[in-house]
Amino acid sequence: MPKDELEDEELSMELPKELGVSKTENFAVWYNRIIQLADLIEKRYNVAGMFVWKPYGFRIMANIKKIWDKLFAESGIQETYFPLIVPLEYAQMNKAWFDGFEDEVFWVKGRGEGDPTHILRPTGEPAMYPIFAMWIRSYKDLPLRIYETVSSFRYETKHTRPLIRDREITFWYEIHTVHATKEESEEELKEHMRINDKIWEALAIPPIKVEKPQWEVFPGAIGAIEYYNIMPNGRMLENGSCNNLGQAYAKKFEITYIDENNQKQYAWQTCTGNGARYLVAAIALHGDDKGLILPPRIAPIQVVIIPIFKEKLEEVLSTCQKIAEALKAADISVEIDATEKTPGEKFYIWEIKGVPLRLEIGPKEVAENFVTAVRRDQGKRQKVEMKDLSLKVAVLLEQVQTNLYLKAQKFYENIVVETNSFTEMKAKINEGKVTLIYWCRSEECADEIERIEGVEIVGVIPTNEARGECIICGKPSGEKTYVAKTY
Ligand SMILES: [Zn+2]
Numbered sequence: 098m099p100k101d102e103l104e105d106e107e108l109s110m111e112l113p114k115e116l117g118v119s120k121t122e123n124f125a126v127w128y129n130r131i132i133q134l135a136d137l138i139e140k141r142y143n144v145a146g147m148f149v150w151k152p153y154g155f156r157i158m159a160n161i162k163k164i165w166d167k168l169f170a171e172s173g174i175q176e177t178y179f180p181l182i183v184p185l186e187y188a189q190m191n192k193a194w195f196d197g198f199e200d201e202v203f204w205v206k207g208r209g210e211g212d213p214t215h216i217l218r219p220t221g222e223p224a225m226y227p228i229f230a231m232w233i234r235s236y237k238d239l240p241l242r243i244y245e246t247v248s249s250f251r252y253e254t255k256h257t258r259p260l261i262r263d264r265e266i267t268f269w270y271e272i273h274t275v276h277a278t279k280e281e282s283e284e285e286l287k288e289h290m291r292i293n294d295k296i297w298e299a300l301a302i303p304p305i306k307v308e309k310p311q312w313e314v315f316p317g318a319i320g321a322i323e324y325y326n327i328m329p330n331g332r333m334l335e336n337g338s339c340n341n342l343g344q345a346y347a348k349k350f351e352i353t354y355i356d357e358n359n360q361k362q363y364a365w366q367t368c369t370g371n372g373a374r375y376l377v378a379a380i381a382l383h384g385d386d387k388g389l390i391l392p393p394r395i396a397p398i399q400v401v402i403i404p405i406f407k408e409k410l411e412e413v414l415s416t417c418q419k420i421a422e423a424l425k426a427a428d429i430s431v432e433i434d435a436t437e438k439t440p441g442e443k444f445y446i447w448e449i450k451g452v453p454l455r456l457e458i459g460p461k462e463v464a465e466n467f468v469t470a471v472r473r474d475q476g477k478r479q480k481v482e483m484k485d486l487s488l489k490v491a492v493l494l495e496q497v498q499t500n501l502y503l504k505a506q507k508f509y510e511n512i513v514v515e516t517n518s519f520t521e522m523k524a525k526i527n528e529g530k531v532t533l534i535y536w537c538r539s540e541e542c543a544d545e546i547e548r549i550e551g552v553e554i555v556g557v558i559p560t561n562e563a564r565g566e567c568i569i570c571g572k573p574s575g576e577k578t579y580v581a582k583t584y
Contacts, residue, residue, distance in 0.1 A: 110141050116449070119386050124330040129259075131380065135389045135450050138259055146257035146264030153450065154376075156397035158268050161375050162246060164299050164395070165270055168292045169244055174272055177243045179224040181250075182215045188223040191349035193316035195223075201251045203264075217250040221271045221368070226350035229275055233364060235355045240285070241275040246372075260373045261334065261584055269372035275352060275364045282341065282365035286322070289339045289369040293324060300379045301392035301501035302326060303509060307556025307579055309338075312540060315368075317345030323556060324371070325579070326378035327512055331529035332582045333555050336378055337371030382505045383474075389451025390473050392501050393494040400424060400431040400490060401452045403443050405459035416463050420456065420486060427487035429494070448473065453497045454490065474500050513579075519568055522580060523549055533558075535575030537567035545569045546580055555579035 113130040120127040132138050137154030150158065166176065182205055189195050203217040218224055233241060249266040257263060272289060276282040290306065297304040305325045314321045315338075324337035347353065347363040356362050376395075383390040393399050402421060406413045417433050424431040434443050440457070447455060457469040457478075466483045470490075474497050481489050515533045516522040522532045526549065536542060536554065543554045546569065558577045567575040 112141070116386065116388060120329055120384055124328060124381070127384075127386075128381065131384060131388060131449075132259055137376075137380075140259060144264070146253055146262070148259050148263070150267065153397065157391065157395055158373060158376055160395045160397060161296070161299075162268060162270075164296055165292070166246075168295055169272070172242075172288060172292060174242045174244050174274075177245050178247070179218075179221065179228070179245060181218050181247060183218050183224045185214055185216060187227050188216055190223065190227065191317070191346060194346075194349075197316050198251075201253060203250045203252055218247070219249055219251050220370075221245065221247075221249075221273060222346060225273055226346055226352060229273075230350050230352045233275060233352055233354050236277050236357060236362075239275060239277045239354060239364065240281060242272070242285070243274075244270055244272040246270040258584075260377045263373075267373060269370065271368060271370040274367045275347075276366070277354065277356070277362070277364065279343070279365050282343075282367050285367050286339050286341055286369070289367070290322060293337055293339070293369075293371070296375060297324070298502075299392065299394040300375055301394070301498055302378055302382055302505045303502070305333075305509075305579075306559060308559045309556050310538065310540075310543060310554055315340045315342065317342070317349075319343040319345075322559060325555060326382065327509060327531055327581075328381050328584075329508075331512060331526070331531055332584055333531060333553075333579065334374060334377065334381075334584045336374045337369070339369040340367060342366040342368060382508065383501050384451065388449030390501065391451040391453055393453045393498050396451070396453050397430060398432045398450075398452050399429050399494055400454045400456060401443075401447045402431060402433045402456045402458060403440055403447075404433065404435055405440050405457055407460075409460040409463065412463050413458060413460060417458050420458070420468065420483075423487050424490060427491060429487065429490060454493055456490075472497055474504075517568065519546070522546075522568065523552075526552055526580070526582060531579060531581040533577050534568045534580055535565035536578040536580075537570055537572045537575050539567075539570070542567055542569035551582045552580060553583045555581055555583060 113133055116130050116134055118126050133140055136151050139149035139151055142149050198219045202219055205215040205217060207214050247269060249269045251264060253262055253264050255262060274285050276285060294304050306322055307325060309321045309323055319341040322339045323335055325333045326336050327333055344363045344365055346366055352364045353361050354364055379392060379395065380389060402417045404413045404417045421431045421433055451473060453473050455471045462468055467480050470479050470481045470493060472493060513531045513533060514525050516525055522534055525532050546554055556579060561577045563577050565575050566573055
């Protein structure tokens with residue numbers, strides 16, 4: 098079983114000096130060190146739950162954002178921007194929503210008597226929906242399909258962890274759509290899931306989708322499909338949610354339209370959101386005891402070239418530059434590390450940063466017309482002929498991408514176990530596993546299961562045909578359900 102989390106180190110403002118810890122033995126400490134040592138973030142910003150994105154981390158996240166921007170654009174979902182500050186009157190239009198968020202809201206105080214108080218947006222609904230009500234008049238105005246990528250603010254009372262639980266949630270996208278019919282809104286959610294599956298493919302991680310228990314869906318919503326990833330310590334992390342809002346919000350915010358028969362109707366809505374947790378999953382699942390391993394499709398530097406010279410400096414450097422030019426022309430992002438550091442020091446740095454492919458070029462390579470290539474996921478040296486190098490590098494990068502996916506898939510296969518009794522389930526979870534059980538969807542049986550410290554009914558596998566008996570009450574027609582420790 099993985100050791101317990103060393104929370105003291107996580108909270109410490111000290112910059113770690115080296116990784117020096119195994120990912121599988123102590124994931125929490127490994128994670129805390131890697132996000133700093135790989136130059137992703139600066140943790141020492143003095144507001145709890147907020148951090149600074151460093152350029153390298155920002156570039157990775159921006160690449161992930163580019164993937165969703167492209168997929169949304171292809172699907173016709175248009176980018177927009179709403180203010181971060183929300184008037185209290187908008188926030189209070191949906192009492193259930195406001196009651197749910199009131200305790201974790203950041204207040205923006207008025208400056209004097211009569212000056213209104215505002216809140217910083219914890220989610221998009223109260224900023225957007227009063228405006229939707231102004232925009233939508235007739236069925237001809239529908240569907241409305243937009244998204245924005247912004248920060249969200251939640252005054253978390255739980256212990257915060259960078260990128261996992263922040264008070265300023267950065268790189269957060271939200272899709273909000275409005276439709277004339279229930280069927281259309283359901284089709285829309287399927288589209289959001291198709292898009293999300295594509296994002297997970299780029300991250301080289303198999304997506305895990307679950308249907309949330311009804312009492313855990315967004316206040317007033319019909320239902321939700323949530324994405325999860327499994328962490329190396331056997332805990333599951335919620336990683337995106339697609340919400341079927343039904344007409345609940347439309348009724349609170351008066352989002353109505355006049356239909357073909359001149360009748361007023363309430364609209365149907367969906368919202369889907371996620372952000373930097375995509376990156377958390379990639380860090381956690383692919384990294385190893387040397388550092389990050391970035392899937393080539395999100396890596397800001399896909400190839401690093403290390404010139405190795407004791408002699409023939411000019412010749413080696415000009416060959417490196419020629420190769421870099423050719424790779425760039427083939428749309429491969431590449432950097433030459435021509436700093437004064439020793440090759441060993443350079444290997445160490447680029448390994449920590451998870452660059453998928455390293456090319457070493459010295460006098461021998463130049464003379465014999467080849468490069469020495471090292472895949473970050475394998476660490477083995479291989480000779481690659483200089484001829485058609487860009488093509489060969491592209492193939493190597495694709496192999497890294499595929500291999501990372503297969504490794505993540507294998508990890509999931511090993512960590513998820515089916516159990517048939519409460520005792521067995523509890524034992525497996527305590528061993529650091531994720532369990533699949535049959536559950537009847539009743540709240541009473543869920544309570545029984547969640548009595549185990551830190552354990553949660555994560556959700557039911559959607560559209561799963563398998564049926565069995567609930568492990569608590571024995572009722573038939575239980576559905577396959579993930580139960581695990583969660584974040
Ligand atoms: Zn039951």
